[in-house]
Every structure is written in structure tokens, then in C-alpha cells.
Amino acid sequence: MDDPRQLKQRNRSAKRLNRSRVTLSVLSEKTGFDKSTISRVLRDDATLSIRPENLALIKNVASDLGYVPDTAARSLRLARSYSIGAIVPSLQNPIHAQIVEAVQSTCQARGYSLLISYIQLEESTPTRLQAFVQKHRVDGLLVHMLRYDASFAAEMRRFPVPVMMVNRLAEGVANSITVDDRSGGALATQHLLDLGHRQIAHLSVASQRFNAHQRFLGYRDALKAAGVPYDPDLVVEAGYDFADGVAATEALLKRRRGGFTAVFGVTLMAAAGSMNVLRRHGIEVPRNVSVMGFHDGLLAQVLTPALSTIAYPLFELGKAAADGIIDLVEGKRNEVVEVLATGVVVPRQSTAPALPRTRT
């Protein structure tokens, strides 16, 4: 009864469909033990007691035959899938790509797989998210979005599985993980103040709903703390992209030609746009004007001059998100509200001490 029996099943015909999967039943036939026993052995079920020799036998046969439990059957039986769903706008944005990678590796480390869906913001109605959850039986949902509206939050609460917002302020939604953009904005501004700059322009963002608005508040915090009066004329509402940085800086130059010695852009891209315009106008960076970005990335290093910026805890964000949602799923936590500290100033070539008496 302990002896593995040899079964011949060499139907290696052209039909690959026929290729018999190694299931528990197969292992049962080979080893003589019951499916249920084998299942428990392979899952290291502590409640099972079995002779060490038999345990070893079963494990060996399983690994020799390359047994891999079937996720579908498992999900069906357990009514859960050991997978997490992530709603992501686009991976083109390296910020998101980096977060997603961290999420993925953390999930993997904790035995979950990650199912990514690129539902666009407009289409991401609760109904669609519900359907996604139900269809794939994901155990939890991570939502990265550019913004969200309030009615959304209400629906989120009565979701069949835990939901968590990533990198978004989420009033009304129970679980979220964000970064303290405000103190990040202050940090960036402080860096410029430390270099002696007093006329610091800020390329901001239109809506108060965006994260970036917090950076603006941090900008004001730092000015205030340094006793530098806030001048609304130095703030231009822009956006996240290169083109936004270009447009905002053009506007700034038109509005006050030369009346600033530094620019703090909301974004790497916006700052890059700014540098581009400055150079086109013959304004040298950092000699005449210093430029500071936000977020770190390849882009910052590749620009000439390399962009000074704030390192943003993207990896930590992704990891915390994955850990958070899995904790929720496993009931290890009932609520997750985390605010990560922003990173650190990464000084590079785009910022330099303010020229004394520069009042062009």
C-alpha cells in the first residue's frame, strides 16, 4: 500500500490537450494515499499527523512529477483566489510603473498574485470594479487613480472585498496609503531657500483635488517659516506634463521678466519643461535661475543639467499598499491609513546658490 505503482500514460500524441495534468488524483494513484491526505501534506497542514517516511515519500513524488496546485480549483473551493486586483491608469507613467513593481513583488513574496486592470478613470464606475472583483474573485482591490469623486467613496464602503486607495487622499474611503506631499513641497522649497533664493516661483496645479496641491501648501509653509512673504504672482497654475511646464514658464516670463531666481516645479516633467523654456530664452540653469523638480527618476539624471529633486518613496508606497491590502484581506488589520514621509532632497546640477543682488 505504500508502494508507488507504475502507471503508463505515455500518450505523447500530437494533441497537447491530452497531456495529463499532475493532479492530486494522479499523486494518489502513484503513492497509494488518498487525495485529501496528500493535499494536507502538501500544504503542511499542522493538524495532520503522518509518518515522516510517508510524508517524505509524498513530497518526493509530488516534486518529481512537478505537481503544481491548480489555482482555479483552489479558488473555487475556498471562495477566494489569493490574488489582488490593481486598478491602474497607465504604466506609461514611470511613477505608476515603479509603484506597481513594488506592489507586485510584495504580493509575490506573500503568496499572492497580482491582476492588473487598466480601467480608465471615466470607466471606473463602482459597477465595473464590482464586476472585476467578482469575475476574478480577487481578494482585495488596490485603486490608483488620478482623482475620485465623493459618491464613489460611498459605494466603495460596501464592497465585497477590502478596497484601498493608493497615493490618493481618500476622504470617505476607509483605507488609503499616501505620501506627505505637503512636507515634501516644504522640503523642496527649503532647499532653494537654503541656497539663498528669495524669489521662488512655483509651477503648481489647477485643482485642489490633486496631490500636487499639497506641494503648493508646503511651498507656502516653507516660505512662511523663513519669513519670506508669499507672492501669488510667483505661482502659476499648470499641470503635470512637460508641455504644462513649458506653458507655465512662458507665462511666468511674460508676466515678470526675470523677477525670480528659482523655479520649483510640481513634477519632473514640468520642471523639465521649465528648463527647456529658460534655456530657449537664454537664461542659464542654474547660473541665472535654479530649477527644482519633484519625484526622482531616470529623467532627472538624464537632463542637462541634471535636475535637483525630491526623492519620493515610490517603492515604499507600493510595498505598504500591498502589505496593507493583504493585511486587510487576512484580517490582520481592520483599517489602514498610512501617510509615508516624503523623501529627501537630491541635489544635482540644476540648483545653485542665488547670485547676490540679482534684481534683473
Next chain:
Amino acid sequence: MDDPRQLKQRNRSAKRLNRSRVTLSVLSEKTGFDKSTISRVLRDDATLSIRPENLALIKNVASDLGYVPDTAARSLRLARSYSIGAIVPSLQNPIHAQIVEAVQSTCQARGYSLLISYIQLEESTPTRLQAFVQKHRVDGLLVHMLRYDASFAAEMRRFPVPVMMVNRLAEGVANSITVDDRSGGALATQHLLDLGHRQIAHLSVASQRFNAHQRFLGYRDALKAAGVPYDPDLVVEAGYDFADGVAATEALLKRRRGGFTAVFGVTLMAAAGSMNVLRRHGIEVPRNVSVMGFHDGLLAQVLTPALSTIAYPLFELGKAAADGIIDLVEGKRNEVVEVLATGVVVPRQSTAPALPRTRT
């Protein structure tokens, strides 16, 4: 019998686990029809004949209740999952991110979901890939890799599901979709030749196994066609990254100071590194030296001067890959070997006509 019966199951207790799923059985109770009938209705099974009124009834109830078929049960029953696995090295690389997005949207459009796995090259043994396939029951596998070795190819052939290489030359592996890098390299070189350049340096790549080697061959093709003798001294073996571009260009400058009027980098990043070094040495781009990259992307537009480059059919690549693997899965094709044409020259500010008589 046609009348929907009202069932009370309002156990909206704190336990969300209890929240009863809408399954075929539930629909069966509500409508009075059998599960199997409902299943066939909902899948628009052509072999089923049913009264239009009943069909409508069933469909309505299903949608009212928000029925969503359970993927796990379906996979188990059908022994397939309607999902495609993708083995990707990293999404940090925007090239990959873009391809993956195209793959994803194409899969979605054809009713498949995409399961991404970041198995690293070193870990991507056939055994691991097998396990991945078996575990998730993916119907097909898309493999993006930086390189592969020959033994790999052999194992690939007897996989339980179709496998396809994306953007890799794959001798031995049946299915692949690649881009004609060679003519792309020729195109890039031709652009510089057209501008009057004759001393065109090329930052190449070390191994012949890389795609980029094809670009080098294209470079030689174009030179030959133009009757410009190939000078090995103008070719520096580098790599894909910014730092590689920096190092290679430094080497080039040391080797022959000024003996070239243009640089063709294998990559956007390498070209960016090159521009950086050139500027540091006081060599103006494009006035003194023109620089040409390969692949298009945000990066190219953001650099100053904006980088001239070759648009690469990234989206098409992803789409063709997804379509190919799904065709294989569905038996619509038995083999997929596609080579896409490279894109087109995107001229920007980093290339300009060669100065006449520049023989520094």
C-alpha cells in the same frame, strides 16, 4: 413557473463573507429555469432554442442582479482560463511598459485577461515557466526577455500551451514577433548621411545576441549603400543605458578628438548620455555634432535639444504579439513568425546638416 420568486436573503451582517454571490443557481431560483439553460442563454449558445420572451427574461434578471460568471469555476470546467501569461523583465523600462499596455488592451478586446509575471531572466527556467502556466492555467505564454539560450528553445517546444517570444530573435522557438532592427539602423544612418555627414560614429552593443547588434548591421548597410567606407574606429561597443552612452562617448573623444560629425546611439538613453558628454566637452549639438537616437519616447522630447530618433512600432508590436498568441491558442494559426517594419525617422533638434569642410 415563469414567475420570479422572491427570496429573502438579506443577511447584511458585518460578515462580508456571507454576502451571497449571484451564481447560476441563484438565477435559476429567481427565474425558474435550469442552470444549464441559463448558462447557455448567457453565453449566447447558438445551439439553444428558447422562446424570445424567456430569453429576455433571463437576460434581464441576470443583468439586474449583476451576474458575473466566476472565472475560477469556468477555468476549472473548461480546463482553460481565457488568460494569457506574460513574462516581463521590468516595467521600469518604458519600452516594455508600452508593449505591455498594447498587449493588455488587445487581450482585453479579445476577451482575455493578462497575467503579468516578473520572472527575472536568470530565474526563468523552463521549469518555473511551466509551473507558472500550470498554476494559473494560462492558455498561452508571451515571453519578453533580454536574451535566451539555446537549450531554452528546445524546452519551449514541448510546452503544454503555445509560447511566443516578443521582440527577440528566437532561433529554435517556433513563434516570435520582432521588429526589423537592421533596416531601422540603416534608416537612422541614412538620415545622417542625408544631412551630409560622412564621419558617423556608432555607439553599439557588445554582444551579437542583442537586438541592437542588428542596428549595427543596418548602420553598415547604409554606409555601404552610400559608398562611405566603414571605419571600425568609429564604432564603440557600449550598452543600452545612459552611463553606457557616457562612457562610450568619452572613449570616442579620447580616441579621436573631433574626427566625427555625428553620433548614432543604439538607444535613447545611450544617445542622451552622448549628448551630455558632448556638451560637457563644449561640443554643441547639433551645431558641431549631430546625435541620433533609437526608439521614440517622452525622453526624446524632453531633452534639450530634443532628440532626433527612429519611431519604433511599440504599440504594433504589443498588439501583434497579443493577436498572435490568441490566434495560436484558438487554433486560428499554427505558427506565428512576424517581422514588423521599423518606424520612421523622427527628425528633431539634435540633428542638423554637417558643416562643410569640418575636418577638425
Next chain:
DNA sequence: CTGAAAGCGCTAACAT
């Protein structure tokens, strides 16, 4: 220390 049985939700073959 181990086995038998039931059932998750679905679909396909075979009944009516």
C-alpha cells in the same frame, strides 16, 4: 495515522 464524501460554480452530453 488516514480515508470517504460532499460540494464550490460552471458547462457539455445526453435526455426528454
Next chain:
DNA sequence: ATGTTAGCGCTTTCAG
């Protein structure tokens, strides 16, 4: 024009 049945591969009582 619809219903019945069986079973995909797994885990969980409950019995020995």
C-alpha cells in the same frame, strides 16, 4: 424548448 447528470481539482468536515 428545456432539464438532468456528471465532473473539472481542490479542501474540509467527519469517520474510522
